[in-house]
Amino acid sequence: MRTPYQIIADHYAASDRGDIAAMVADLADDVQWTEMAGFPCAGTHVGPRAVVENVFQVLGRDWEGYRFTLTALLDAGDQVVGIGTYSGRFRATGQAMQARAVHVWALQGGRVTRFEQFTDTLLVARAMAR
Template identity: 70%
Template sequence: MKSNLQIVSDHYAASARGDIPAMMADMAPDVAWTEMAGFPCAGTWIGPAAVVSNVFAVLGRDWDDYRFTLEQLIDGGEQLVALGHYSGRHLATGKALHARVAHVWRLKAGRVVAFEQFTDTLLVARAMTA
């Protein structure tokens, strides 16, 4: 069985490749995925299908080269924290985004059971505003 650190690392490696099925491979069927209030995909989405349609599909539709760049992964056992930044260009405005972000992961029995995002939503809003 993979370690929690490996599960989260594999998610980010898949994200860098744009491989959504691999990104979701280790999610619990009832994973609670929370995008911060004020973020374009704000809310808590339950289950991998809801995450894909309400988060990754939206970001892929509205942004060019939207990505999370991992800078540090802090292993706390069943909780991990990823630090990095978002970047991309909003398709409607043409404005670039660069914002710091923290992701908090909770895992249990080799599955991601919860994810929560923290970022500067003002920077995201500015990129999305003409």
Template identity: 60%
Template sequence: MKTNLQIIADHYAASARQDVVGMMLDVSPDVAWTEMAGFPCAGTWTGVDQVIDKVFKVLGSEWEAYTFSLDQLIDGGDQIVGVGSYQGTYRKTGKAMQARVTHVWRLAGGKIVGFEQFTDTLLVAQAMRG
């Protein structure tokens, strides 16, 4: 069985490959996924389908070359913290953005059961303003 740290490392590796199926492999069917208020996909989404539809499809359609670069993983047992940066260009304005971000992951029984994002939403909003 994979460790919680390995589950999150695998999620980020799949993200780097733009492999949404791989990203969702260890996500619980009833995951609570929270994108920060002020972020384009703000809200708490429940379940894999909502996460894909309300987060990853939106980011993929509205942003060009949207990526997350992982700098550090912090192993807290059943909570893992990922620290890194977002970058991309908002298609409607052509403005680029780069913002630091922290992800807090909760795991239980070998599955991701919770996700919460913390980022500088002002930098994202500035790129989205026309």
């Protein structure tokens, strides 16, 4: 059985490949996925389908070259912390952004049960402003 650390490392590798099916493969049916207030996909989305529709598809539609570049992955047992940088160009304005971000993952029984994002939403909002 893969460790929580391996599961999250696999998620980020799938993200780098643009493989959404693999990105959600280890999410629990009732995963609680929280994007920060002030972020384009703000709120808590419950379930893999809601995450795909309200986060991954929205970011892919609205941002050109949107990505999270992982710089550190911290193993805390059933919790894993990903540290990195968001980047992309907002399609409606043509403006680019780059913002540091932290992801806190909670896992139970080999499944992701919670995800919480922390980032500088002002930097993202500036790229979205006309």
